[in-house]
Amino acid sequence: MHHANLEKLKSLRLFGMVRALQELTGLDDRGRLDFDDQLALLIERETADRANTAVEMRLKRARLRQAACFENLDLKASRGLDKGLIRDLFTCRWICQHRHLMLTGATGTGKTWIACALGNQAAREGFSVLYTRLSRLLDDIATARLGTGAGALMRRLARVDLLILDDWMMSELTAPQRRDLMEIVDDRHDRGSIILASQIPLTSWHRAIGDSTYSEAILDRIVHAAYRVELQGDSLRKPARGGTAPSGSGIDQPASNLEKTTVK
Structure with missing residues (x-):
């Protein structure tokens, strides 16, 4: 299921979420985070990733x-x-x-x-x-x-x-x-x-x-x-x-x- 989720996220080009999910998987204390906290972390990482990509594109076009x-x-x-x-x-x-x-x-x-x-x-x-x-x-x-x-x-x-x-x-x-x-x-x-x-x-x-x-x-x-x-x-x-x-x-x-x- 984990691998399938990663592939689906990649197909949706949600690469920030992919990296965040991989990091979450490696955390020993992941169980201490409830679902909402984990989801918020994924969304935050995707938002930051897209913002950084947008800046890079604007600088390239500049x-x-x-x-x-x-x-x-x-x-x-x-x-x-x-x-x-x-x-x-x-x-x-x-x-x-x-x-x-x-x-x-x-x-x-x-x-x-x-x-x-x-x-x-x-x-x-x-x-x-x-x-x-x-x-x-x-x-x-x-x-x-x-x-x-x-x-x-x-x-x-x-x-x-x-x-x-x-x-x-x-x-x-x-x-x-x-x-x-x-x-x-x-x-x-x-x-x-x-x-x-x-x-x-x-x-x-x-x-x-x-x-x-x-x-x-x-x-x-x-x-x-x-x-x-x-x-x-x-x-x-x-x-x-x-x-x-x-x-x-x-x-x-x-x-x-x-x-x-x-x-x-």
């Missing part, structure tokens, strides 16, 4: 560039980091509110690391996440438009809770790229969150987008609902005496204009 997490973030470094605000960002409440986050700073200062750490945390909290470079995403859309897959790709992007766009505005956009980017941003307005990571200063984004009408429309939908993090200090890719985790940034409240307002 395609995060770096294996970064909040636990490895150095909050003690004196680089203008607002500890309270950074902890608040890692609660992911801003994603529930469909806010955005802009990460700017010189190359090597940890923008991608923090973006991936936030993406990791969002996946843990049950949000769907996708990391990509802006140029690669626009190329993928252009390729999809050669066939019939552009609509499906845009719908998938719109359904993602947190979209991470790295290397934002590294080169000037073409007319088709502006239109595609406008569609992406508009689909997410008040519906999803975006993290922008860029070494290009905010004041140069208008020029990189190109057309003034598109640039105003795109940035208006992002900037006014965004938190801003400006990373400072030397490149973390250089040999360091201490740890290598990105450990400092200046963080602003949601921006209301395009002017630079760095917290010291």
Whole structure:
């Protein structure tokens, strides 16, 4: 009967229950647990197993560039980091509110690391996440438009809770790229969150987008609902005496204009 029960549980893909039942069978004092307690243990193990599997799947689909997490973030470094605000960002409440986050700073200062750490945390909290470079995403859309897959790709992007766009505005956009980017941003307005990571200063984004009408429309939908993090200090890719985790940034409240307002 025990073997038959295990096989039936496996056929139902209740693998957490399978492992819990095998552990129960090996307990000398199993008889001290009544049926309800044993059943509760099986259900608890299956629930935890499914939750872990779901997190693993979300992280796999996120395609995060770096294996970064909040636990490895150095909050003690004196680089203008607002500890309270950074902890608040890692609660992911801003994603529930469909806010955005802009990460700017010189190359090597940890923008991608923090973006991936936030993406990791969002996946843990049950949000769907996708990391990509802006140029690669626009190329993928252009390729999809050669066939019939552009609509499906845009719908998938719109359904993602947190979209991470790295290397934002590294080169000037073409007319088709502006239109595609406008569609992406508009689909997410008040519906999803975006993290922008860029070494290009905010004041140069208008020029990189190109057309003034598109640039105003795109940035208006992002900037006014965004938190801003400006990373400072030397490149973390250089040999360091201490740890290598990105450990400092200046963080602003949601921006209301395009002017630079760095917290010291």
